[in-house]
Amino acid sequence: MKTRAVRLYGVDDIRLDTFELPEIKDDEILVKVVSDSICMSTWKTVKQGEKHKRVPNDVKEHPIIIGHEFAGDIVKVGKKWQDTFKPGQKFAQQPAIPGQMESPGYSYEWCGGDTEYCIFPNDILEAGCVWTFDGDSYFASSVAEPVSCCIGGYHTNYHTKPGGYQHIMGTKKDGNLIILGGCGPMGLGAISYGLTYENKPKRIVVTEINDERIERAREVISEEEAKEHGVELIYVNTSKMDDQVKGLMELSEGKGYDDVFVYIPNQGVCEIGNQIMAYDGCMNLFAGPTDPKFSANVNLYDCHYSRSKIIGSTGGTIDDMKEAIDKNNAGLINSAVMITHVGGLDSVVETTKDLPNVPGGKKLVYTHINMPMTAIEDFGKLGESDPFFKELDAVCKANKGLWSSEAEKMLLEHFS
Missing domain, CATH: 3.90.180.10 (Medium-chain alcohol dehydrogenases, catalytic domain)
Known part of the structure; x- marks a missing residue:
């Protein structure tokens, strides 16, 4: 043939x-x-x-x-x-x-x-x-x-309970979830999945630095649609924030984020994600860096005392x-x-x-x-x-x- x-x-x-x-x-x-x-x-x-x-x-x-x-x-x-x-x-x-x-x-x-x-x-x-x-x-x-990669990220994240050693797999139910750099195709897939996931969060915050990309994302997955599924969806242009860490923390009502997905391999974005984690928070470097020496400054004090976790996921x-x-x-x-x-x-x-x-x-x-x-x-x-x-x-x-x-x-x- x-x-x-x-x-x-x-x-x-x-x-x-x-x-x-x-x-x-x-x-x-x-x-x-x-x-x-x-x-x-x-x-x-x-x-x-x-x-x-x-x-x-x-x-x-x-x-x-x-x-x-x-x-x-x-x-x-x-x-x-x-x-x-x-x-x-x-x-x-x-x-x-x-x-x-x-x-x-x-x-x-x-x-x-x-x-x-x-x-x-x-x-x-x-x-x-x-x-x-x-x-x-x-x-x-x-x-x-590619959708399975997003699903794999949700399943890869994990949390713990004080007094035990069990890893509770999956994003935290009814928690705060943020997708940094999330208005691209993979981010939209992650948002769509998060609205009906069995462990769906109460709030999904999606960041971007381009208003046109935010508007396109809002057109295909609106805040109203998310509300119908019982999820508060917030799109935010972080380039307009004077203090991104403070602004993102305020969107979480000061509690921080139980699950942080980093959808852009940028050192500054990774460091912001590390700073906005809640107690027992899990940050997932989802975006694949091309530099084998890619690194960022992370707070190891919080890793010790606040049980914060940093992982990565790729594929499904x-x-x-x-x-x-x-x-x-x-x-x-x-x-x-x-x-x-x-x-x-x-x-x-x-x-x-x-x-x-x-x-x-x-x-x-x-x-x-x-x-x-x-x-x-x-x-x-x-x-x-x-x-x-x-x-x-x-x-x-x-x-x-x-x-x-x-x-x-x-x-x-x-x-x-």
Whole structure:
């Protein structure tokens, strides 16, 4: 079978190729990829090439398919897996394979997300990292991977009780929670999840230094919506505060924050987060720094006497991904808050290489179409000369300017 795919050959060398996939083995499955969302981790991989820990040394001779946030349909099943999978089923996958560095989108010649078709090898299937789902969209399963990272952060935090040694996992129920730098796509995912989490806080404070980003966040997740779920949601531009620590403490009624999520790898932000923790507070460095010597000043007196904790979390588990998909299908979270752009497979090379400079949130790719990477907010302008985009814009505007299963179906039908 021939397929088109974006493949990595080395540092800053990714290409849209057409090539022949081999016949699947008895312990493999062939899938049709429908959607993939582009991750900043892929950009970092492209910048490192074979120096990346997950990328094979011989990638120049055996290029790998990039992209790891993907979903689609099962096409053909090897004999070993015919009791587990059937052609026509929708699949989702977890790219972080337990016990190994190899991962889809980083390590495999025939398995990745920015392709029309790919082959899942036995090691991924044996690890239980591919499963089927019943849903009305593909995109929600594509962005389930980044949503699972947010979920993993909530589950990773922990608290304690005086007089015992038990770690009580999860953010504190009915507590104060703050997301520093939280109006980006990952922050919006964290807010959406926090509103219906079983340990949901009584208050979520979200900081940002850009009014436009705050307004966009408020449009897709409003204070009124949060109130309906019994959560007080506060957006605040900290650049307008004379004293950020004092101002943020006042928003917590002087109690401090039980759970602090740092969504930007900035020393000053980390130090502010450390200073606003409540007794038994837990600060989670969620944002991944690129500097291996990244550090900040922390209060070890509070660590000793106030039981404050500093941890980090990255990625999510298979269960976190399944929770993301199930809760999105049940309407308990809205994965679409992360997505701001949509494009085709032909847009992947340029978008990936320039990803840090492309504004907005997640960039969603539909791998069987050709379409420039386009901001959802620009559909209206395109609709002035193209009736399809006029109709697509109306569908998105009726959904708070967000992508949806209805919009996805329209796009796929139009380009088919």
